[in-house]
Amino acid sequence: MAAFVVIGTINPTAIKTAIVAQYGANHYEFAPNVWFVSDSGPTKNVADKLGITQGVNDVQGAVLRFDAYTGRAAATAWSWLQAKGEATPNG
Numbered sequence: 001m002a003a004f005v006v007i008g009t010i011n012p013t014a015i016k017t018a019i020v021a022q023y024g025a026n027h028y029e030f031a032p033n034v035w036f037v038s039d040s041g042p043t044k045n046v047a048d049k050l051g052i053t054q055g056v057n058d059v060q061g062a063v064l065r066f067d068a069y070t071g072r073a074a075a076t077a078w079s080w081l082q083a084k085g086e087a088t089p090n091g
Contacts, residue, residue, distance in 0.1 A: 001038040002065050003085025004046050008033040010060035018050040018059075028080040030073070033061075038084040067091065 008015035012033035019027050019035050028036040039046050047053045047063045068091020069081060081087055 001040050001085060003081060003087040004037050004039060004043065005064045005066060006035045006037060006046070006050065006061060007064070008059065008061040011058050012061070014057035014059050015050055015052070015061055022049045026084065028077060030077055036080060036085070
């Protein structure tokens with residue numbers, strides 16, 4: 001499955017609710033308005049599932065697919081990415 005980052009810019013609480021409903025435990029909250037999800041579809045499908053494309057609940061945000069990552073964050077973020085996505089660490 002591909003790794004995606006969802007960035008909520010307006011009404012991130014509603015985006016979080018949609019993420020939990022669509023992905024259950026298959027997501028990771030990186031920040032209060034940023035999540036990682038794993039999905040087999042393209043970015044538009046992820047945005048559609050979350051209501052971002054249609055602006056459901058007045059949400060706005062972006063969905064980005066990524067194939068590599070590096071940085072400094074909680075170990076749980078890196079563990080989730082290694083277990084759930086195809087992205088390469090230290091890419």
